[in-house]
Amino acid sequence: MAEAVSDKIKNYKTAPFDARFPNTNQTRNCFQNYLDFHRCNKALSAKGQEVSPCEWYQKVYKSLCPMSWVSKWDEQIENGSFPGKI
Amino acid sequence: PLPVRKQQIYTDLQQLLLLHSKLKKENLIPLFIFISGGATMSVLALTRAALKNPDVSWDHKNNPEPWNKMEPNQQYKLLAVNMDYSKLKKDRPDF
Numbered sequence: 001m002a003e004a005v006s007d008k009i010k011n012y013k014t015a016p017f018d019a020r021f022p023n024t025n026q027t028r029n030c031f032q033n034y035l036d037f038h039r040c041n042k043a044l045s046a047k048g049q050e051v052s053p054c055e056w057y058q059k060v061y062k063s064l065c066p067m068s069w070v071s072k073w074d075e076q077i078e079n080g081s082f083p084g085k086i
Numbered sequence: 087p088l089p090v091r092k093q094q095i096y097t098d099l100q101q102l103l104l105l106h107s108k109l110k111k112e113n114l115i116p117l118f119i120f121i122s123g124g125a126t127m128s129v130l131a132l133t134r135a136a137l138k139n140p141d142v143s144w145d146h147k148n149n150p151e152p153w154n155k156m157e158p159n160q161q162y163k164l165l166a167v168n169m170d171y172s173k174l175k176k177d178r179p180d181f
Contacts, residue, residue, distance in 0.1 A: 005179045008177065016177055017169070017174065019156055019157070019158055019159060019160055019161070019162075019171070019174060020140060020153040020154065020156045021153070022161075022162065022163055022166070022169075023163075028141070028153070032151075032153075032154075036178075036181075039181065040179070040181040043181045044181050053179035053180075053181065054179070054181065056178065056179050057178075057179075085150075
């Protein structure tokens with residue numbers, strides 16, 4: 001599974017179609033992948049595993065999200081004022 | 087007996103109905119069919135959106151992110167053009 005994931009990360013072109021967000025408005029897609037990246041990091045490091053599979057979510061949100069949103073959320077996470085549940 | 091003007095209008099109407107004898111209520115039936123069909127479809131669409139839409143969560147405590155419960159090849163749209171849902175697979179890493 002880890003090899004398949006690292007292969008997918010190496011061959012990454014762009015964010016794939018996500019059946020959860022089939023319409024034009026991809027805002028939630030962006031936010032969900034941002035959340036999933038941080039949740040994945042938190043979960044895998046709590047289990048003591050490598051967090052390299054989480055890179056997939058980072059690549060997807062970097063493809064989808066406006067940079068201003070990403071930098072704003074990163075600041076909020078550093079401040080501790082991030083509104084999402086991680 | 088009505089005043090003269092109203093009597094005139096009344097007989098005009100009778101003549102109108104005599105000449106155009108098809109002015110009956112039954113002719114409105116197709117209108118009622120389309121109106122009731124449209125009303126039914128709109129109510130059904132609203133209830134489908136309220137119950138099945140993955141963006142809708144009525145119970146925030148037990149169902150906080152309902153869109154995450156969708157399968158990778160599950161289709162919510164009624165009509166999806168150029169999207170073969172049967173070929174989709176899960177492509178996100180687990181954690």
